[in-house]
Amino acid sequence: MAKMFDVKICGIKTQEEVALVNRYPVDYMGLIFAPSKRQVTLEKGKKLRSMMRKDIKVVGVFVDATYEEIYRAIVECDLDVVQLHGKETNDEVIKIPIEVWKSIPVENKTSLMQIKQYPDCDGILLDTYYKGSTGGTGHSFNHQWVNEYGDIPKKLILAGGLSPDNILSVLENLVPDVLDFNSGLETNLMKDPLKVDMLFNKIKHYEEEMEDE
Numbered sequence: 001m002a003k004m005f006d007v008k009i010c011g012i013k014t015q016e017e018v019a020l021v022n023r024y025p026v027d028y029m030g031l032i033f034a035p036s037k038r039q040v041t042l043e044k045g046k047k048l049r050s051m052m053r054k055d056i057k058v059v060g061v062f063v064d065a066t067y068e069e070i071y072r073a074i075v076e077c078d079l080d081v082v083q084l085h086g087k088e089t090n091d092e093v094i095k096i097p098i099e100v101w102k103s104i105p106v107e108n109k110t111s112l113m114q115i116k117q118y119p120d121c122d123g124i125l126l127d128t129y130y131k132g133s134t135g136g137t138g139h140s141f142n143h144q145w146v147n148e149y150g151d152i153p154k155k156l157i158l159a160g161g162l163s164p165d166n167i168l169s170v171l172e173n174l175v176p177d178v179l180d181f182n183s184g185l186e187t188n189l190m191k192d193p194l195k196v197d198m199l200f201n202k203i204k205h206y207e208e209e210m211e212d213e
């Protein structure tokens with residue numbers, strides 16, 4: 001059976017977290033270079049990248065960084081994808097020489113109209129709008145708005161408060177190209193082995209059920 005969606009685990013910041021995530025069928029790991037509780041330096045990102053399983057693609061997360069900062073991270077940490085989480089424009093997206101995902105902060109149905117401002121990005125990442133924060137808040141939005149919006153002619157990455165507790169009800173409503181997990185897999189800001197295991201058990205059962213239907 002063809003794979004229904006990819007899985008990204010973001011906010012990786014320690015060697016222990018890389019070793020944990022390497023044991024699961026993960027497609028992307030995310031390194032946050034923006035100011036955050038999960039921020040890593042280029043040096044740390046490079047080290048963590050070298051420990052990741054070779055088939056896993058690495059996503060660098062930035063908030064209103066300069067082109068030079070992004071380019072340096074692409075080269076030093078051998079990034080596969082750049083995720084832009086700030087007020088970057090389509091003109092900035094075009095310049096980036098690798099795959100780019102632009103995050104859209106979703107506050108209400110009309111927030112989704114912003115997708116049209118990014119004709120040149122490869123992926124649209126939908127995350128929950130949260131006043132005073134750029135990401136990693138653990139809050140979800142109403143996924144029904146995405147179905148009502150209609151076709152999104154890009155890779156669709158769904159983020160915002162996804163966790164082992166809500167993943168099955170999320171998938172009842174919406175099956176994106178990539179499911180993006182971050183704070184929902186943490187305890188005390190560290191990826192929690194029990195939560196990660198619970199997530200992949202649920203995904204496995206979901207895929208088996210879909211195969212039987």
Ligand SMILES: O=C(O)c1ccccc1N[C@@H]1O[C@H](COP(=O)(O)O)[C@@H](O)[C@H]1O
Nearest residue numbers: 010036135136137138159160161182183
């Ligand atoms: O996680 C962060 O600290 C962060 C900081 C700045 C920009 C983005 C950040 N994380 C991204 O936010 C979404 C949703 O995360 P969550 O599941 O709600 O915790 C995800 O794409 C992270 O990559």
